[in-house]
Amino acid sequence: MPKSASLALLLSTVFLAVAGCSGxxxxxxxxxxxxERLAAARAVLxxxxxxxxxxxxxxxxxxxxxxxxxxxxxxxAPAFEGDVKVxxxxxxxxxxxxxxxxxVHAKTGFAPDFLPIDPASIGAPxxxxxxxxxxxxSSLLTETDDVSTDGESRDGRDVLTTISGTIDGAxxxxxxxxxxxxxxxxxxxxxxxxxxxxxxxxxxxxxxxVEPVTYTVAVTASDDAVEITAP
Numbered sequence: 648m649p650k651s652a653s654l655a656l657l658l659s660t661v662f663l664a665v666a667g668c669s670g671x672x673x674x675x676x677x678x679x680x681x682x683e684r685l686a687a688a689r690a691v692l693x694x695x696x697x698x699x700x701x702x703x704x705x706x707x708x709x710x711x712x713x714x715x716x717x718x719x720x721x722x723x724a725p726a727f728e729g730d731v732k733v734x735x736x737x738x739x740x741x742x743x744x745x746x747x748x749x750x751v752h753a754k755t756g757f758a759p760d761f762l763p764i765d766p767a768s769i770g771a772p773x774x775x776x777x778x779x780x781x782x783x784x785s786s787l788l789t790e791t792d793d794v795s796t797d798g799e800s801r802d803g804r805d806v807l808t809t810i811s812g813t814i815d816g817a818x819x820x821x822x823x824x825x826x827x828x829x830x831x832x833x834x835x836x837x838x839x840x841x842x843x844x845x846x847x848x849x850x851x852x853x854x855x856x857v858e859p860v861t862y863t864v865a866v867t868a869s870d871d872a873v874e875i876t877a878p
Contacts, residue, residue, distance in 0.1 A: 681796045681810045685788040687842035692785040695868035702864045707734050708857040713770035721778035726875035746775035747877050761878035770825045782821045790818045807837040827852040
């Protein structure tokens, strides 16, 4: 065999060997599409029997009436049971809340019993609506525009992928009624390798004529069925 042919055969063999090795260790795998990953994360939430939720902001601008925190468990009924904290023009008020069948019942330190309330009157959402498969928290994941993967971060032992994008204010307003419908909100999601959503960070004009506010929404999907009934 001519030397040139032998050299060509040797180079071809080496190339195939190297290509095979790179495929084995996964270093040449294409990057996963961030939009597809968000859609997969939404499916996990929508398929859950119940969801633990912790929605909070560190603070609200001075004098604003609005939501500080909602923490509890919900179902796709939709229904929610937990604790809510609101700011009434700077004064924090805590309440136990049960929301079922479109009615929000709250019990504060000012009253011994649960009473029906209109959460929109204090700048807060009906927390049960956050659990809906149509228009709830999960809908944010597939209503996000200009999505991109922004590296990784650590949460305890877990390494999470960060995906960011923007959301139209009209979509965000479906969750928090004071959000400015004509604005654009920045969204950041953190997902596990299995495309399970760990949390969402939303930043934008949630309240009129004040500086932007940041809310974090931590969620945990569960296969455990939960029954929530009116008080």
